[in-house]
Amino acid sequence: METVSIGNRTITEFVLLGFYDIADLHLLFFTVFTLVYTSIIIGNMLIIVAVVRSQKLHTPMYFFLANLSFLEILYTSTVVPKMLEGFLQEAAISVAACLLQFFIFGSLATAECFLLAVMAYDRYLAICYPLRYPLLMGPRWCLGLVLIAWLSGFMVDGLVVALMAQLRFCGPNHIDHFYCDFMSLMSLACSDPSIARMTTFILSVVCLTVPFGLILTSYAWIVVAVLRVPSGARRWKAFSTCSSHLAVVSTFYGTLMVLYIAPSAVHSQLLSKVFALLYTVVTPLFNPVIYTLRNREVHQALRRLKQTETIEEGWW
Numbered sequence: 001m002e003t004v005s006i007g008n009r010t011i012t013e014f015v016l017l018g019f020y021d022i023a024d025l026h027l028l029f030f031t032v033f034t035l036v037y038t039s040i041i042i043g044n045m046l047i048i049v050a051v052v053r054s055q056k057l058h059t060p061m062y063f064f065l066a067n068l069s070f071l072e073i074l075y076t077s078t079v080v081p082k083m084l085e086g087f088l089q090e091a092a093i094s095v096a097a098c099l100l101q102f103f104i105f106g107s108l109a110t111a112e113c114f115l116l117a118v119m120a121y122d123r124y125l126a127i128c129y130p131l132r133y134p135l136l137m138g139p140r141w142c143l144g145l146v147l148i149a150w151l152s153g154f155m156v157d158g159l160v161v162a163l164m165a166q167l168r169f170c171g172p173n174h175i176d177h178f179y180c181d182f183m184s185l186m187s188l189a190c191s192d193p194s195i196a197r198m199t200t201f202i203l204s205v206v207c208l209t210v211p212f213g214l215i216l217t218s219y220a221w222i223v224v225a226v227l228r229v230p231s232g233a234r235r236w237k238a239f240s241t242c243s244s245h246l247a248v249v250s251t252f253y254g255t256l257m258v259l260y261i262a263p264s265a266v267h268s269q270l271l272s273k274v275f276a277l278l279y280t281v282v283t284p285l286f287n288p289v290i291y292t293l294r295n296r297e298v299h300q301a302l303r304r305l306k307q308t309e310t311i312e313e314g315w316w
Contacts, residue, residue: 011173013094014188018086018178021270030087036281037080043288044069047298054301060137061126062297064119067146071115072284075108079280083178091178095169098180103161105179109256109279110207111153116249117211117218118145123242124218128225156203163196176269181276212253219246248286255279 019029051057051066078101085091093101126133160182170190177184182200186193222242255278 011169011171013092013173014098015174016082016086016091016093016178017174017176018083018091019273026087030084033080033084036285037076040076040284041073044073047288050298050301054304057297057301060122060142063142064115064122068115069287071108071112072287075112076280076284078105079179086178099161099164102180102182103157106157106160107153110156111150112252113207113211114149114152116252117214118149119245120215120218123245124222127222156207160200160203163199167191167193167196177273208253208257215249247290248283251286252279252283
């Protein structure tokens with residue numbers, strides 16, 4: 001990215017306006033989102049620790065879940081601290097830091113799209129091919145799928161950032177958002193952003209609809225398989241293993257599709273920010289809440305972990 005002079009003025013940073021239009025609520029929002037952010041970090045860390053420490057959770061489903069938790073810790077930490085700063089003072093961010101934030105945040109969001117598709121595929125194999133499941137979802141294949149998900153995100157958004165770096169920004173330097181959002185940055189570009197816009201739109205469609213299509217296909221086959229199960233209890237158990245994942249998928253994909261594929265559906269910038277909060281804050285909070293409250297195995301692992309720590313403290 002190059003900076004451009006206007007007279008004696010040189011643009012070296014952007015100012016994130018955040019929720020400037022509701023300044024009276026900034027202190028309240030700072031308190032609430034600080035608590036939410038802390039809960040996201042602690043909740044997702046507990047899932048990672050439980051999966052690592054519990055031998056019973058060393059399965060593909062929990063391996064993917066631990067990766068999702070780690071991803072969402074990074075994902076939220078890329079955006080929320082700067083948003084919290086904006087509630088207390090003017091949140092300035094250098095041009096390089098703004099591009100870096102967009103790159104990391106966008107890469108992690110793309111990686112989560114693919115990782116959620118991998119998790120749906122895992123549930124499809126577990127329910128539709130239970131006898132062959134250990135062979136079909138072996139350790140090497142699990143690791144390969146996770147690496148593909150992570151690398152795909154950074155490769156796709158690396159291309160977008162490379163195009164954004166060719167644009168000129170000559171003022172104004174106020175971004176009407178709480179993070180370096182693509183659409184907000186494009187509205188500030190002085191040079192023609194049409195190539196970057198079109199490329200980003202195409203990549204967004206591919207990276208959202210392809211994984212989402214895989215998720216829908218996986219769950220369609222799951223529904224067909226489960227409906228063939230004669231026992232009501234077994235049928236309910238099969239559906240319950242998928243419900244947590246579906247809740248996360250619905251929130252995450254729904255908001256992303258509205259904002260990046262059909263942005264005209266959002267009629268105000270404030271509404272756009274509210275939608276952005278859903279996938280930057282609410283979804284990462286959903287992950288530990290849903291998976292710990294509704295998952296008996298995670299409950300048991302956390303309980304054993306707490307008992308072990310209590311015993312160790314008593315010993316020392």
